[in-house]
Amino acid sequence: MKIKTIAFLVGIASVGSMVSVNANAEELRMSWWGGNSRHAATNDAVKEFEKANPTISVKTEYTGWGGHLERLTTQIAGNTEPDVMQTNWNWMPIFSARGDGFKDLLDYSDVLDLSQFDESALAAGTNDGKLNGLPISMAARVFYFNKDTWDRAGLAYPVSWDDIMKAGPIFKEKLGDEYFPIILEGRDVIAMNRSFMVQKYGIPMVDDVNKKIAYSEAQMLEFFQMYADMIKNHVAPSSKYVAGFGKANLYEHKPWINGQWAGVYMWNSAINKYNDNLKPPMSLELGFYPMLKGSKDAGLFYKPAQMFSIGKNSENPEDAAKLINFILNEPAGYNAMGLARGVPLSLAARRALSLDGTIKDDDLSVAGLSQINDLPKHILTSAHFENPRFLGLFEEMMEKMDQGDISVEDAAKDFMSKGNRILRRAMR
Amino acid sequence: MYENHRLGLLYISPYIIGLLLFTAFPFLSSLIISFTDYDLINPPEYIGLDNYRYMMEDETFYQSMWVTFAYVFLTIPLKLAFALFIAFVLNFKLRGIKFFRTAYYIPSILGSSVAIAVLWRAIFSLDGLLNNFLGIFGVEAISWLGEPVFAMFSVTLLRVWQFGSAMVIFLAALQSVPQSQYEAALIDGASKWQMFTKITIPLITPVIFFNFIMQTTQAFQEFTAPYVITGGGPAKSTYLFSLYIYETAFKYFDLGYGSALAWVLFVAVAIFTAISFKSSKYWVFYSGDKGGK
Numbered sequence: 001m002k003i004k005t006i007a008f009l010v011g012i013a014s015v016g017s018m019v020s021v022n023a024n025a026e027e028l029r030m031s032w033w034g035g036n037s038r039h040a041a042t043n044d045a046v047k048e049f050e051k052a053n054p055t056i057s058v059k060t061e062y063t064g065w066g067g068h069l070e071r072l073t074t075q076i077a078g079n080t081e082p083d084v085m086q087t088n089w090n091w092m093p094i095f096s097a098r099g100d101g102f103k104d105l106l107d108y109s110d111v112l113d114l115s116q117f118d119e120s121a122l123a124a125g126t127n128d129g130k131l132n133g134l135p136i137s138m139a140a141r142v143f144y145f146n147k148d149t150w151d152r153a154g155l156a157y158p159v160s161w162d163d164i165m166k167a168g169p170i171f172k173e174k175l176g177d178e179y180f181p182i183i184l185e186g187r188d189v190i191a192m193n194r195s196f197m198v199q200k201y202g203i204p205m206v207d208d209v210n211k212k213i214a215y216s217e218a219q220m221l222e223f224f225q226m227y228a229d230m231i232k233n234h235v236a237p238s239s240k241y242v243a244g245f246g247k248a249n250l251y252e253h254k255p256w257i258n259g260q261w262a263g264v265y266m267w268n269s270a271i272n273k274y275n276d277n278l279k280p281p282m283s284l285e286l287g288f289y290p291m292l293k294g295s296k297d298a299g300l301f302y303k304p305a306q307m308f309s310i311g312k313n314s315e316n317p318e319d320a321a322k323l324i325n326f327i328l329n330e331p332a333g334y335n336a337m338g339l340a341r342g343v344p345l346s347l348a349a350r351r352a353l354s355l356d357g358t359i360k361d362d363d364l365s366v367a368g369l370s371q372i373n374d375l376p377k378h379i380l381t382s383a384h385f386e387n388p389r390f391l392g393l394f395e396e397m398m399e400k401m402d403q404g405d406i407s408v409e410d411a412a413k414d415f416m417s418k419g420n421r422i423l424r425r426a427m428r
Numbered sequence: 429m430y431e432n433h434r435l436g437l438l439y440i441s442p443y444i445i446g447l448l449l450f451t452a453f454p455f456l457s458s459l460i461i462s463f464t465d466y467d468l469i470n471p472p473e474y475i476g477l478d479n480y481r482y483m484m485e486d487e488t489f490y491q492s493m494w495v496t497f498a499y500v501f502l503t504i505p506l507k508l509a510f511a512l513f514i515a516f517v518l519n520f521k522l523r524g525i526k527f528f529r530t531a532y533y534i535p536s537i538l539g540s541s542v543a544i545a546v547l548w549r550a551i552f553s554l555d556g557l558l559n560n561f562l563g564i565f566g567v568e569a570i571s572w573l574g575e576p577v578f579a580m581f582s583v584t585l586l587r588v589w590q591f592g593s594a595m596v597i598f599l600a601a602l603q604s605v606p607q608s609q610y611e612a613a614l615i616d617g618a619s620k621w622q623m624f625t626k627i628t629i630p631l632i633t634p635v636i637f638f639n640f641i642m643q644t645t646q647a648f649q650e651f652t653a654p655y656v657i658t659g660g661g662p663a664k665s666t667y668l669f670s671l672y673i674y675e676t677a678f679k680y681f682d683l684g685y686g687s688a689l690a691w692v693l694f695v696a697v698a699i700f701t702a703i704s705f706k707s708s709k710y711w712v713f714y715s716g717d718k719g720g721k
Contacts, residue, residue: 070678077468094681095469240662244554244574247659254555389680399663403576418487 026316028323031061032086033068034340041340048332049323056319076101081311083320087133089124089303090386093426099128103310106131108321113329116346123380124304133307134324137342139269140302140372141191143287144364146278149179149262157287161196164290168234171262183250183261184236186395190385191301192265193223198299198379199292206382211427212420221412228401228408237261238402239395251277263287268368269305269342275364286367289375298375301385305342343369389422462687472684479688488664488672489689493696496669498580500647503587508639511591515598516624529599536592545586545656549573552582552657576665579658583666586653594639601635602628633712641704648697669693 032042039062046058061082063071069091075081076095087095087102095101105112105125114122117135125133145157153174158164158181167181184192194205197219207214215223231238237255245253251274255261259282264274275284289298308328310320327333334349338358343366344350353359359366384390397411406414437444462479464472483489518529538544551557552572559569572578605628613623629636651670654660660667673693677686 073468073681094467101469240574241554241571242574243579243658243662244571246549246553246556246573246657247661248549388675392675396664399661403663405663 026056026319028056028058028084028316028320029061029082030058030084030323031063031072031082033063033065034086035064038062038340041337042327045327045333045336046323048336049326052326052332053319053322056316056323058323076311079313081313083311083314083316084323085309085311086136087307087309089133089135089307090383092125092127092132093383093387096127096130096132097427099126099130099132100312101127102130102132102312103314103317103320104130104132105134105310105321105324108310108318111318112321112325113348116329116348118345120302120377120380121304121345124302125307133304133309134328135304135307135345136328137269137305137345138302138369138372139267139305139342140300140368140377141188141195141265142268142289142300142368142371143182144264144266144271144274144284144368145181145287146259146262146282147285148282149175149259150181153179153181153262155181157285158290159288161290161292165229165233165235168230168236172234175260178255178260180234180237180261182236182263182265183242183256184230184265185242185250186239186398187386187391188265189227189398190391190394193226194301194381194385195299196226196292197223198297199295202295202297202379204299204379204381204385206385206423208382208384208427211424213416213423215416217413217416220416221409224397224401224408224412224415227398231402239399240402243399250274267305268365268372271364271368284364286364286371289371291375296376297379298377299379300372300375300377301381302372302377303381304345384423384426387422387426389426390419393418393422458687458690461684462691464684466683466687467681468683469681475684479685480692482685483688483692488667489692491664492667492669492672495580495665495667496648496693499584499650499666499668500644502580502584503647504640504643506584507588507591507643508594508636510588511594511639512598512636514591515595515602516628518595518599519602529596532595533592535590538590542652542656545653548582548586548653549657573658574662576662579662579666583653583657586657587647587650594643597635597639598632601632605631630713634714637704637708637712641701644700644704645697648693648700 030042030046032038034042042062043060046060050056050058069088072081072085073094092101105114112134114131114134121135121138122131124138125131125135143157150157153167153171155167155170158167164181171179171181190205197215198204201215201219203214205214206212213220230236242250242253245255250256250261250264253261256274257277257279259278264271264284266274271284278284291298308324310317310324314320327337328344328346329348331348331352334344334346334352337344337349338353343359344353350359361367361370393415397406397415400406401408401411461472463474463476465475465478466472514532518525518532522528535544549556553559554569554571554574556572558572563569570578572582609627609631610623613627618626649670650668651674654666654668654671655674658666660671669689670693673686673689676689677683680686
């Protein structure tokens, strides 16, 4: 009886010790959105991390882009967000307007090597002095043109803003009414015109301090007039014309596939899907970036293509920071990741991947990034510039102008007053 | 007896629990949320009637409301008239009539699916099927989705095309009209048109009323077609109210204002339905009534 009791107690003790061993093994959760190649690469990098850190296990949660924000929002609202999350730059005002929605990554700089990242990139992930998101790669909108259509029009790619304006009538004359040098959606127009305005006046569109649009009424009118001139000069099809094709991604429309819309002002990180949809043998080439004489800033909409953040409720933020560091800065991590998250921003990763030939200079996205890196870009873009309501208002004004419902003057005035109201509400 | 009562409640409890949890609770919560500033992340902040006040100055609210009423008033008469016409034709004893009854019902089975909306977009697109067809006769391409009036027409047509369920109900009603009344009218020398307007229509007014209420409440909540086909454009010409509610709550993360908009829609539909019910005593005739009830 005694022996049985001792055996029972030993059994209990051993079970107890097993439990305590399991309790010591930490589990991290990590989430991201993306396509299959990103899922596979990230899972590989995570496995490498687990090999190097046997006391930490990582549970991965990944989806496509569709519905990811809604899912993450629900998790954050319920305080059940993952430890490590892939985040978007323009989500920061939603989740962490005061910098307290995510952990401050500066607190973990002993395990997370931030010296691999340039300061402007870190600034883009900083809210109220707290580094809430570490940019993985950077992107900006630049010009890409359909080589074949521009050849047929007998034109060299535009070098200046004037050249862009002059290309429209030539396209119309040589190729016909359905051919345009460039295709622009509302969000492309607002970013492109902002770039022009920054070059001309040296001020961004959104004034974060005073919570309003930074332009004067005359400048706002110039902003809208620029779009109206582009439509008048056949540089880009009007929103009314494009709406005739129904709601879809631009690169899915036949005129894009057939090369009738012969250029885009697009994120370098997203350009390959535009190129891939062209009817062979057509292809895109990187254009020149137009600069006004004497301007000190290109006015690029330069922002992190994606970031890593640590959840504010994470119980193991140090290990979460280690995981981020492993994926972005350590060879086993960035080699597994490759270019699945764009051209890495981490210096160590970029250097190594260039040396082994993973980063190729002739890739459209890489070529775009090197152009971006060469352009002056000191003026930061406010995260509120991408406020969906603000963008929606701009698109509405454009459409009303194109439908002939309002004049350019009224569109500028209306946008100014309603836009200021939206910004005030967003920044309250 | 008491045991049976408890057993009955047990059997229907999944439905009751579902109703309370997934309908009644969100319904009442949204009313409370409509008095708050709530972005889903930060705790809701009570702001009284601010959301409703903001609505009064919100041009998009008026635009969207106007578009929704235009959509409802365009869709419902067309759909009911078309459904009644087809039901009337299918009520004749013709060869292969069962096949036609099935064929006309098929669009309703497909329902308001995204796939049908995508197909609709492909038909009405500038380079779509309809323009290609018209091109055969030398007609120049029409921007069905780019011109506000045509865009509304294209979206409306999708709902009108799905007339099957209303048609089947009309058909059942037409078959229940007593033949003796037609025979008596025939003896009195009534024409076909007179029989239709003086006998058929009055006798099926309860069914017309039922279809009217059902189709109207559904039309007020239409979402899929404008979302997929036009995205609410061009220039917000097909920006139905449900689309505005969705974008406000889940694109702009303004759940307080989104809930307030949803409640305004609820009240608008309720008022419209109440007026319809009130007016029904002047034009809906139930069997056994002497004149209008």
